[in-house]
Amino acid sequence: MRRxxxxxxxxxxxxxxxxxxxxxxxxxxxxxVVCVDLDEATGTKAAxxxxxxxxxxDVTDEDDVARVFRTAFETYGSVDVAFNNAGISPPDDDSILETGLDAWRRVQEVNLTSVYLCCKHAIPYMQRQGKGSIVNTASFVAVMGSATSQISYTASKGGVLAMSRELGVQFAREGIRVNALCPGPVNTPLLQELFAKDPERAQRRLVHIPLGRFAEASEIAAAVAFLASDDASFITGSQFLVDGGISGA
Ligand code: NAD
Structure with missing residues (x-):
């Protein structure tokens, strides 16, 4: 498919x-594809x-984010799709009684403020074109919460969800669709790092996933490609769950 x-x-x-x-x-x-990352080695390799x-x-830096979308436009002549996905995992003990203000702020900066900045700088290019698709990475925890005490992470993803709904509604008449992608647990370095610190947590998570396994990143990418494409032309402001059934169980 070449959608x-x-x-x-x-x-x-x-x-x-x-x-x-x-x-x-x-x-x-x-x-x-314009590949954006803080890490030069892995980002260059991907590109x-x-x-x-x-x-x-650094997606938390407004000058950097403005440069990203300007570079995309100046190099290729348009900005059709923004997949605002960079994020970090919760601090080690992310219960409300333990998470310090600095850790809380860092998670909001990387997971939520970055999405605000990317939308803010992508939308003007899309307005000029009269079309565009934005997909923001939230998480299933934004919809159902997390029994594993992730207060700063869950709050940041809830913010991404609410912002995506707001923007999806606000810019619909301008041909710009905005959706929140809500993955369940996905087998990536972020999750592996989390589970390496707390192996029992992996087992606890697994039993709650009706499909009985973690997602592969390619399965999430398939959903992103769908939302980005015209196949999703009537979908905006949605919370798009790709979670192996975890939120329905
Ligand atoms: P990952 O750690 O494998 O990749 C994250 C990437 O973001 C890394 O390449 C990292 O260098 C980059 N990054 C981090 N901070 C950055 C910054 N300030 N500026 C630019 N780049 C930065 O993580 P992943 O599992 O692929 O997660 C991607 C997104 O999906 C995150 O928003 C995460 O919260 C979300 N998510 C992940 C899961 C999961 O189970 N893996 C589930 C739900 C949602």
Whole structure:
């Protein structure tokens, strides 16, 4: 399928996990891919693999984010898709009684403020074109909460969900669709790192997933490609769950 033929797509967190799988899927679907990551080595590798462009950027920095979308536009002539996906896992003990203000703020910065900045700087290009698709990575925990005490992480993802709904409604008449992607647990370095610290947590999570396994990043990327494409032309402001049934169990 080449549903994104010649579309200019920006992917943040492109060097690893869900971002990397999406870079590959977007390229398979014919897109021009602008790979954005803080990590120069992995971001460059991802871009080289698909013949895309790497822009090293910290998505919490407004100047960096503005440069990302300006570079995409100046290089390829449009900004058709923004996949705002970079994020970090919760601090070690993320219960409300333990999480300090600095840790809380850092998670909001990377997981939520970054999405605000990316939307803010992608939308003006999409307005000029009269169309565009934005997919923001939230999480299943934004919909159902988490029994494993992730207060800063869950709150940040809840913010992504609410912001996506708000923007989806607000910009619908301008042809810009905005959706929140809500993955369940996905087998990526972020999850592996979390479970390495607390192996029992992996087992506890697994029993609650009706499909009985964690997702592969490529399965999440398939949903992102769908939301980014015209196949999803009537979907905006949605919380798009790709969670193996966990939120329905
Ligand atoms: P990952 O750790 O494999 O990849 C995250 C990427 O983001 C890395 O390449 C990292 O360098 C980059 N990044 C981090 N901070 C950045 C910054 N300030 N600026 C630019 N790039 C930055 O993680 P992943 O599992 O692929 O997660 C991707 C997204 O999916 C995150 O938002 C995460 O919260 C979300 N998510 C993950 C899971 C899961 O189980 N893995 C489930 C639900 C949601």
């Amino acid at each position: 994104l033929q010649d579309r200019v797509t920006v992917v943040t967190g492109a060097g690893s996990g869900i971002g990397l799988a999406t870079v590959r899927r977007f390229a398979e679907e014919g897109a021009r 080289d693999e698909v013949g895309g462009l790497f822009v090293q950027a």
